[in-house]
Amino acid sequence: MKNTQFLLAKRPVGTPTRDNWEQVESDIPELGPNQVLVKIAYISLDPAMRGWMNDGKSYIAPVKIGEVMRASTVGEVISSTSPDYREGDYVFGHGGVQQFAVSDAKDLHKIDISIAPLERYLGVLGMPGMTAYFGLLNTGQPKEGETVVVSGAAGAVGTVVGQIAKLNGCTVIGIAGGKDKCQYLVDELGFDGAIDYKSENVKKALKTLCPEGVDVYFDNVGGEILDDVLTQIRMHARIVICGAISQYNNTASVKGPSNYLSLLVNRARMEGIVVFDNVKHYGEAAEQMAKWIAEGKLKAKEHVVKGIEHFPETLLMLFNGENTGKLVLKVDNE
Amino acid sequence: MKNTQFLLAKRPVGTPTRDNWEQVESDIPELGPNQVLVKIAYISLDPAMRGWMNDGKSYIAPVKIGEVMRASTVGEVISSTSPDYREGDYVFGHGGVQQFAVSDAKDLHKIDISIAPLERYLGVLGMPGMTAYFGLLNTGQPKEGETVVVSGAAGAVGTVVGQIAKLNGCTVIGIAGGKDKCQYLVDELGFDGAIDYKSENVKKALKTLCPEGVDVYFDNVGGEILDDVLTQIRMHARIVICGAISQYNNTASVKGPSNYLSLLVNRARMEGIVVFDNVKHYGEAAEQMAKWIAEGKLKAKEHVVKGIEHFPETLLMLFNGENTGKLVLKVDNE
Structure with a gap:
């Protein structure tokens, strides 16, 4: 039994290309004590992965050259030397971009596929869902009646942010790329409005849709859109910095928000979040999210691409805005 | 009796020049009910004045063309139709850049020159002192043992921020322009270190002086220095955005902080402040500041320039970094 793996072959400059990766067929190592062999079913594709490919200090160590690319995964236990896991268990872990992963038992979490399908544990019930939940509620602190704006609104995190904000009694405006995504946000997810940044003037649209200004802005994209929203924030606004996908493939330096002095004018704050800080409360x-899903109050959507061999180009879909909902790579082709 | 006044003649592009101002000799209007005529002794010169000269929405309305330039002032009551003020009282107000001001009694505050000299009520005991006090303590929230960095450290606000941080048990590093200012911060005000941004590499110096990183950064300057400090912040750092004097005379757009994603990596926040929000607690x-001054724990320094006719060029000293401590314009020449 061979294991198809994607290793980081060299660090990208700008947008990653196929030659940043090396696809190899490896042997599966023997299990040590308290280890688990997992057959990976779905691999999570996240904007943060672009950051992990860079060298330098960040909130997590970079992936080393020659290492299997880091990724969250869900799959089925094939064999185990841990008393806590047995064949047939379904687990969440950080298995990486490969078909099979050997993990320490302590790094895995069991998941219950009677509550939700396997891939959902990479989306609403996984890191993106947790990011949305804690980022919005703890850092954004939306109050009933306030206006919440989210960028990357049709993505894995954005779709959840908007829906949780609605559940908290807020007016919610999403910013996304393309008519279809915008329609999806309003028609399917119940957003109060959506702005297509590819065809609309974001600043003008915000003025129309948020006439009293923006109380909470959940930012996944950075760049010009962050600057546009900064011009429309309200007194004591909270800006949650979750990511800056528009900047991750920059070869020049990141575009800083020129309008940051709006924070001063409006006594507002901008705060960065990393989901891992909330691990104790996952x-x-x-539980809350599963309840909302069961009650039909929170809709989940995964965008599934099949075949681990398509990993390099599938990852780029995130940066080209080609996914709606959580982008996952299904390891096999069926 | 004539009143020398400086009116805003036209809005500046970039650095203000003499022709942005019109110096006029006016009559002093009769007092209405509950009004006070004040002979202004000292005019406060503040970086914020540059912003008030611009058109457009901000935290305060712009000064109109043809209006007396807005400024905080201290002076002596000459005549009054208010029962609350009488000839010889000393008052703080927003008298503007002129020799005499007619104010509504409700807009004035009596000051006690037995506690501190008149001009100090424009500095440590005035807006800059309040800005430092509330900005640092309420928004920066420094804890004992933490490292506080302040830019514009030798200015009216910076000198007070640093001293209050020391009084709260912090390690304090000031960033200022020039050897003399840096020496003053360390030798006279008890800062733990100072960085001369004109001759040193700020990022390198921060690494040396703050080996564990920066917990609180009180920013008066913006621009490159904000970006340098962002690379050195510690987990859960607080950045207080008080001003951005390096950017006020820009003709191009403001330089946004390219390194703002350090907020994400470090789960840090950046928050804007406006001193007026604390008016109830002035x-x-x-009282606290006066006590510290009396005990010799808080040093005050004013940089006095004489002669209201020198207003235009004296204002520019702020942007050229020519003042140490609070810059005030003494109305008369003696």
């Missing part, structure tokens, strides 16, 4: 959040 | 703060 359980409560997942 | 009394407590002034």
Whole structure:
């Protein structure tokens, strides 16, 4: 039994290309004590992966050259030397971009596929869902009646942010690329409005849709859109910096928000979040989200691409805005 | 009796020049009910004045063309139709850049020159002192043992921020322009270190002086220095955005902080402040500051330039970094 793996072959400059990766067929190592062999079913594709490919200090160590690319994964236990896991269990872990992963038992979490399908544990019930939940509620602190704007609104995190904001009694405006995505946000997810940044003037549209200004802005994209929203924030606004996908493939330096002095004028704040800080509370959040899903109040959507061999080009879909909902790579082709 | 006034003649592009101002000799209007005529002794010169000269929405309305330039002032009451003020009282107000001001009694505050000299009520005991006090303590929230960095450190606000941080048990590093200012911060005000941004590499110096990183950064300058500090912040750092004097005379757009994603990596926040929000608590703060001054724990320094006719060029000293401590314009020449 061979294991198809994607290794980081060299660090990208700008947008990653196929030659940043090396696809190899490896042997599966023997299990040590308290280890688990997982057959990976779905691999999570996240904007943050672009950052992990860079060298330098960040919130997490970079992936090393020659290492299997880091990724969250869900799959089925094939064999185990841990008393806590047995064949047939379904687990979440950080298995990486490969078909099979050997993990320490302590790094895995069991998942219950009677509550939700396997891939959903990479989306609403996984990191993106947790990011949305804690980022919005703890850092954004939306109050009933306030206006919440989210960028990357049709993505894995954005779709959840908007829906949780609605559940908290807010007016919610999403910013996304393309008519279809915008329609999806309003028609399917119940957003109060959506702005297609590819065809609309974002600043003008915000003025129309948020006449009293923006109380909470959940930013996944950075760049010009962050600057546009900064011009429309309200007194004591909270800006949650979750990511800056528009800047991750920059070869020049990141575009800083020129309008940041709006923070001063409006006594507003901008705060960065990293989901891992909330690990102790994932359980409560997942329970709440599963309840909302069961009640039909929170809709989940995964965008599934099949075949691990398509990993390099599938990852780029994130940066080209080609996915709606959570982008996952299904390891096999069926 | 004539009143020398400086009116805003036209809005500046970039650095203000003499022709942005019109110097006029006016009559002093009769007092209406509950009004006070004040002979202004000192005019406060503040970086914020540059912003008030611009058109457009901000935290305060712009000064109109043809209006007396807005400024905080201290002076002596000459005549009054208010029962609350009488000839010989000393008052703080927003008298503007002129020799005499007619103010509504409700817009003035009596000051006690037995506690501190008149001009100090424009500095440590005035807006700059309040800005430092509330900005640092309420928004920066420094804890004992933390490292506080302040830019514009030798200015009216910076000198007070640093000293209050020291009084709160912090390690304090100031960033200022020039050897003399840096020496003053360390030798006279008890800062733990100072960085001369004109001759040193700020990022390198921060690494040396703040080996564990920066917990609180009080920013008066913006621009490159904000970006340098962002690379050195510590987990959960607080950045207080008080001003951005390096950017006020820009003719191009403001330089946004390219390194703002350090907020994400470090789960840090950046928050804007406007001193006026604390008006209800000025009394407590002034009392505390006066106590510190009396105990010799807080040093005050004013940089006095004489002669209202020198207003235009004296204002520019702020942007050229020519003042140490609070810059005030003494109305008369003696």
